[in-house]
Amino acid sequence: MSKYKLSQIGERMNKLTGVRAIMKDIMETLRGSGAKDFINLSPGNPLILPQVEQLWRDITNELLNSKEYGGVVCRYGASQGYEPLIEAVVEDFNTRYGLKLTSRNILITPGSQALYFYASNAFGGVTGDGQLRKTVLPLCPDYTGYGGVSLNPDAVVSFRPHLEIDSQKHRFKYRLNLDTLKIENDTGCVIFSRPCNPTGNVLTDDEVREIARRAKAVNAPVFVDAAYGPPFPSLNFTPLQPIFDEPIVHCMSLSKAGLPGERIGIAVGDPSIMEALECFQSNACIHSPRYGQAVLARAIKSGQLVNISEEVIRPFYRKKIELLEERFDALMPSVPWYLHRGEGAIFAWLWLDKLPITDTELYQKLKAKGVLVVPGSSFFPGLRDPWEHTKQCIRISLTASEAELAKGVEVISGTVRELYRDI
Amino acid sequence: MSKYKLSQIGERMNKLTGVRAIMKDIMETLRGSGAKDFINLSPGNPLILPQVEQLWRDITNELLNSKEYGGVVCRYGASQGYEPLIEAVVEDFNTRYGLKLTSRNILITPGSQALYFYASNAFGGVTGDGQLRKTVLPLCPDYTGYGGVSLNPDAVVSFRPHLEIDSQKHRFKYRLNLDTLKIENDTGCVIFSRPCNPTGNVLTDDEVREIARRAKAVNAPVFVDAAYGPPFPSLNFTPLQPIFDEPIVHCMSLSKAGLPGERIGIAVGDPSIMEALECFQSNACIHSPRYGQAVLARAIKSGQLVNISEEVIRPFYRKKIELLEERFDALMPSVPWYLHRGEGAIFAWLWLDKLPITDTELYQKLKAKGVLVVPGSSFFPGLRDPWEHTKQCIRISLTASEAELAKGVEVISGTVRELYRDI
Numbered sequence: 064m065s066k067y068k069l070s071q072i073g074e075r076m077n078k079l080t081g082v083r084a085i086m087k088d089i090m091e092t093l094r095g096s097g098a099k100d101f102i103n104l105s106p107g108n109p110l111i112l113p114q115v116e117q118l119w120r121d122i123t124n125e126l127l128n129s130k131e132y133g134g135v136v137c138r139y140g141a142s143q144g145y146e147p148l149i150e151a152v153v154e155d156f157n158t159r160y161g162l163k164l165t166s167r168n169i170l171i172t173p174g175s176q177a178l179y180f181y182a183s184n185a186f187g188g189v190t191g192d193g194q195l196r197k198t199v200l201p202l203c204p205d206y207t208g209y210g211g212v213s214l215n216p217d218a219v220v221s222f223r224p225h226l227e228i229d230s231q232k233h234r235f236k237y238r239l240n241l242d243t244l245k246i247e248n249d250t251g252c253v254i255f256s257r258p259c260n261p262t263g264n265v266l267t268d269d270e271v272r273e274i275a276r277r278a279k280a281v282n283a284p285v286f287v288d289a290a291y292g293p294p295f296p297s298l299n300f301t302p303l304q305p306i307f308d309e310p311i312v313h314c315m316s317l318s319k320a321g322l323p324g325e326r327i328g329i330a331v332g333d334p335s336i337m338e339a340l341e342c343f344q345s346n347a348c349i350h351s352p353r354y355g356q357a358v359l360a361r362a363i364k365s366g367q368l369v370n371i372s373e374e375v376i377r378p379f380y381r382k383k384i385e386l387l388e389e390r391f392d393a394l395m396p397s398v399p400w401y402l403h404r405g406e407g408a409i410f411a412w413l414w415l416d417k418l419p420i421t422d423t424e425l426y427q428k429l430k431a432k433g434v435l436v437v438p439g440s441s442f443f444p445g446l447r448d449p450w451e452h453t454k455q456c457i458r459i460s461l462t463a464s465e466a467e468l469a470k471g472v473e474v475i476s477g478t479v480r481e482l483y484r485d486i
Numbered sequence: 487m488s489k490y491k492l493s494q495i496g497e498r499m500n501k502l503t504g505v506r507a508i509m510k511d512i513m514e515t516l517r518g519s520g521a522k523d524f525i526n527l528s529p530g531n532p533l534i535l536p537q538v539e540q541l542w543r544d545i546t547n548e549l550l551n552s553k554e555y556g557g558v559v560c561r562y563g564a565s566q567g568y569e570p571l572i573e574a575v576v577e578d579f580n581t582r583y584g585l586k587l588t589s590r591n592i593l594i595t596p597g598s599q600a601l602y603f604y605a606s607n608a609f610g611g612v613t614g615d616g617q618l619r620k621t622v623l624p625l626c627p628d629y630t631g632y633g634g635v636s637l638n639p640d641a642v643v644s645f646r647p648h649l650e651i652d653s654q655k656h657r658f659k660y661r662l663n664l665d666t667l668k669i670e671n672d673t674g675c676v677i678f679s680r681p682c683n684p685t686g687n688v689l690t691d692d693e694v695r696e697i698a699r700r701a702k703a704v705n706a707p708v709f710v711d712a713a714y715g716p717p718f719p720s721l722n723f724t725p726l727q728p729i730f731d732e733p734i735v736h737c738m739s740l741s742k743a744g745l746p747g748e749r750i751g752i753a754v755g756d757p758s759i760m761e762a763l764e765c766f767q768s769n770a771c772i773h774s775p776r777y778g779q780a781v782l783a784r785a786i787k788s789g790q791l792v793n794i795s796e797e798v799i800r801p802f803y804r805k806k807i808e809l810l811e812e813r814f815d816a817l818m819p820s821v822p823w824y825l826h827r828g829e830g831a832i833f834a835w836l837w838l839d840k841l842p843i844t845d846t847e848l849y850q851k852l853k854a855k856g857v858l859v860v861p862g863s864s865f866f867p868g869l870r871d872p873w874e875h876t877k878q879c880i881r882i883s884l885t886a887s888e889a890e891l892a893k894g895v896e897v898i899s900g901t902v903r904e905l906y907r908d909i
Contacts, residue, residue, distance in 0.1 A: 077766070132543060133534050137747060138534065140747055185499060208769075212769060212770070214607075324561055342501065
């Protein structure tokens with residue numbers, strides 16, 4: 064332990080929440096593995112697709128050969144974001160979605176995690192008169208990072224969903240439970256991912272509109288995390304239209320469109336929400352890095368980014384999920400196993416009903432057999448009530464090669480067979 | 487006002503603190519000026535020096551022509567920072583300063599403002615048992631941003647310095663007041679800039695060691711903001727050696743070495759302090775942008791950055807401060823005016839003792855005459871006791887051309903002459 068005393072906020076932020084603790088174990092496993100080869104189905108890190116890398120290389124070359132470069136990297140910028148990027152987003156969205164956005168609807172952040180950090184603490188947390196305003200996750204599982212962004216451990220709450228089960232086909236889908244979902248006067252803001260990391264779930268338009276309706280009634284903004292959604296990286300495998308009704312803030316990330324290293328998030332929403340977040344950003348870190356913003360502006364303006372998303376990134380991962388589904392269907396024993404419907408994102412989510420051991424124990428067993436997955440229990444941030452389901456799931460990354468995925472499913476299926484036979 | 491209710495933290499961060507409010511007025515003035523030409527002596531934005539821009543262009547070209555590029559921008563990275571950059575800093579500092587640093591002593595942040603944001607809130611703020619731990623600024627004036635980084639308005643405290651005055655030469659220097667400086671059990675951390683923005687003051691080695699001694703006695707880390715210091719950008723005009731005694735964290739920024747757009751801060755200090763800040767960063771924004779880190783790693787390794795700092799950046803600004811001093815000496819009327827000793831940074835700091843109006847009124851008067859400066863009262867964050875001196879100073883940026891600086895001093899001198907004649 065450090066001799067330097069931390070504040071309450073410091074203690075809170077000193078914890079590695081959720082999946083980060085597991086990722087640390089995985090990193091150490093891989094580092095210490097020596098000759099042993101692991102099939103790594105754990106990464107949230109997208110693969111480098113050659114066409115995507117080439118896009119960023121080409122645009123960077125253009126930028127370097129232009130006069131713009133010096134003004135981009137050698138100058139401070141506006142807290143709101145790099146003006147040509149803001150303009151590019153406004154024009155693209157107005158054309159693509161028939162909107163009437165102006166630059167005041169846009170904020171650029173250093174990654175979308177930072178955006179949720181601002182949101183969760185500007186709108187959630189304790190008010191001047193001592194009320195605790197919640198960051199509501201309407202259903203779980205959801206992105207594990209939402210558990211780490213709040214400076215107040217008690218502010219994040221999430222709700223248990225319905226399960227829509229197709230027993231015969233071994234598929235299921237999480238559905239919003241409207242009877243238990245509480246979006247009330249103490250709701251500071253709402254956050255959810257669509258498509259969902261880790262499950263690939265896409266909330267229906269009706270579900271999103273109902274969340275927005277309830278949030279609007281109590282003046283709480285709704286942050287829809289579209290890190291996997293259209294218009295880029297377009298990692299939805301079912302049709303999905305972004306929804307722009309107030310009080311929704313449509314939040315994008317460049318991490319799955321090939322620029323995770325540059326940390327760029329984009330928020331599109333009501334100007335008064337954007338301004339509050341911009342001020343937070345101005346005080347916390349001045350502005351977002353500009354090289355990434357400048358190349359992104361060019362990639363949006365030229366239409367290349369949307370094209371490559373739909374023609375390269377989406378098909379690449381769609382093929383992976385199809386292969387994985389086919390392999391599970393072929394190899395799994397007749398136990399109550401269910402894959403979440405693969406509606407988007409870069410993960411598969413496997414639920415093993417009545418699993419005789421915990422998800423973490425299963426993670427260890429698979430690790431011993433050379434396959435790394437992520438135990439599902441990390442993905443229920445803010446859920447207070449015990450629910451055995453939280454210990455019956457694993458997340459499988461689609462970033463592995465087809466051969467690795469096939470081999471991984473073989474090992475998982477075999478392990479599951481042994482486990483259920485023992486009971 | 488927004489209909490979306492903010493938490494206490496949200497309200498706090500929604501304020502544009504200190505100099506940002508003035509900067510907004512200046513931006514609007516310049517935007518609305520039409521044909522009127524302003525001499526702008528307000529910017530904190532460094533100039534683009536051609537040799538510096540060329541350095542970053544050349545290194546970016548190298549990066550683009552290497553295999554490294556894809557792994558830099560197309561992958562997530564470690565929260566601690568880009569490994570080759572961490573290695574480069576370790577090697578450079580161990581050689582340059584005879585240290586025995588390892589990678590555990592280093593943390594890369596998305597700009598040094600973010601570093602102070604983490605520090606101020608991880609070590610300062612309310613503890614689990616309700617104590618308010620302070621962020622201590624040992625003397626003011628100091629960087630206005632320190633007022634904005636704390637999520638708790640009451641946590642930032644600063645102390646009134648001694649004034650060491652050379653009446654004949656119209657020069658002065660702020661000196662630490664050791665009798666009143668309180669670094670006690672409720673001190674969470676200490677922050678100060680050296681060289682100082684806005685004054686150009688360089689605290690002496692003895693002053694720094696005394697601050698560190700007192701902070702060590704209460705286990706509080708000391709963040710020395712070397713955004714203008716050696717080894718880059720080396721904007722010290724007097725000899726200055728960084729001090730690495732525990733509990734000092736040596737904090738650097740790339741903003742004045744030509745990369746403000748990319749937001750890169752570097753902290754060098756005790757591993758337990760680095761770890762607490764790294765965890766905060768991991769939860770708040772995952773990691774710092776990597777393009778800037780990659781080019782910086784190359785610029786440090788090759789020695790080019792230190793060379794260009796000492797041979798281009800420092801002489802450029804040193805010439806400016808010498809010109810400005812010469813002009814003030816030649817033109818100022820015989821009133822009690824004092825320039826702070828120009829020991830570093832990119833500003834001059836003028837104190838007008840017994841100024842008949844406030845600094846803000848003087849700012850308005852100068853603006854009406856076409857000269858933009860920054861009123862000094864923004865630079866006393868955390869000072870509770872009234873002190874007339876806080877309203878008798880202006881900050882003058884050295885980023886203007888020599889002709890503009892000369893003309894600016896003429897206008898300032900003329901205005902001062904009128905003001906004191908009227909009393």
